[in-house]
């Protein structure tokens with residue numbers, strides 16, 4: 001039932017939604033800005049923006065026609081100043097919630113487009129559709145333009161759709177597309193159909209016509225025309241299908257630069273949650289690196305790249321579950337600096353051990369300010385001082401923010 005209300009938006013929340021109080025309860029209104037009076041259709045804590053009665057001076061026109069329906073971007077309607085202040089504020093408030101009053105740096109905006117996208121692909125009345133879901137909805141928005149993605153990825157979507165369409169059912173699947181140095185690396189997963197020899201050969205010939213570097217369906221590499229690789233320092237890493245890569249090359253380079261500046265002149269560094277070595281390899285240009293990750297394929301890819309690279313100090317890469325078996329203080333103490341870049345869940349167990357270590361410099365990279373602040377609290381309680389907290393805008397127009405934090409003792 002429609003419940004239209006006039007609301008005063010008092011701030012923008014962590015997901016990019018406008019926040020108002022109405023009838024004694026919170027209401028979150030996507031696409032509304034602080035200070036605006038709006039009419040929204042309210043259903044519980046959610047409000048659908050119907051009209052802006054009094055627009056904020058910070059309101060600007062979005063740059064993408066899908067903005068407002070596509071769930072990929074949350075805040076294209078904010079001026080650059082408001083956007084920068086909001087992202088910085090997300091980090092400051094996460095730290096404040098842990099009792100850490102830090103002077104968060106200005107938002108660093110390295111620019112660049114996303115080289116990896118995970119699309120949904122589904123069959124419905126429109127045919128087979130590739131796109132992103134509306135926020136908090138099952139409705140799929142067909143994407144034919146996207147200002148945050150590498151144009152080569154967007155341009156390939158119609159042909160990729162035609163290639164995999166026969167495999168797509170109403171249940172849908174995921175299509176992960178990564179722009180690598182040797183072309184597009186495409187992974188289709190979540191499909192029910194088995195690949196018959198006939199389907200496989202049709203996919204393989206289509207992939208070569210499209211000059212894809214690789215096409216994989218689930219764990220099955222259907223065709224690899226060229227090994228899909230990315231370069232870090234002097235090394236070329238061949239990507240295991242679907243493995244983690246930093247979304248934007250420019251952001252990754254900026255973060256690596258800040259990590260190197262923070263660790264300074266050192267002999268030995270531990271890189272925890274190293275993945276395929278986006279930070280390990282630049283660090284190895286300077287110091288001996290011991291690198292750990294839970295993903296066996298990522299570690300194998302890093303080892304193979306390190307073996308072939310020239311001009312790097314020794315890298316030892318090991319598979320280890322750092323949630324269950326974090327490095328002990330004794331193991332950590334063998335290093336002049338430790339870098340950790342965990343998944344969104346953070347590195348709670350590892351931070352506890354770091355807090356008891358004697359390591360001089362710790363650099364944390366995180367895509368989740370809340371878990372970073374939790375882990376930072378442990379480091380501070382263990383005697384570390386926070387030197388820098390720098391938000392890096394890797395996920396432009398979204399509510400996500402990457403952070404590099406430097407701790408010293």
Ligand SMILES: C[S@@+](CC[C@H](N)C(=O)[O-])C[C@H]1O[C@@H](n2cnc3c(N)ncnc32)[C@H](O)[C@@H]1O
Pocket residue numbers: 244245246273274275276277278279292293294295298320321322323324341342343
């Ligand atoms: C945010 S990524 C960072 C990877 C790398 N630093 C980079 O920049 O490409 C997080 C990494 O944590 C790894 N990971 C997730 N859970 C883990 C665990 N329990 N133990 C060790 N590594 C884990 C993932 O495999 C992934 O490579």
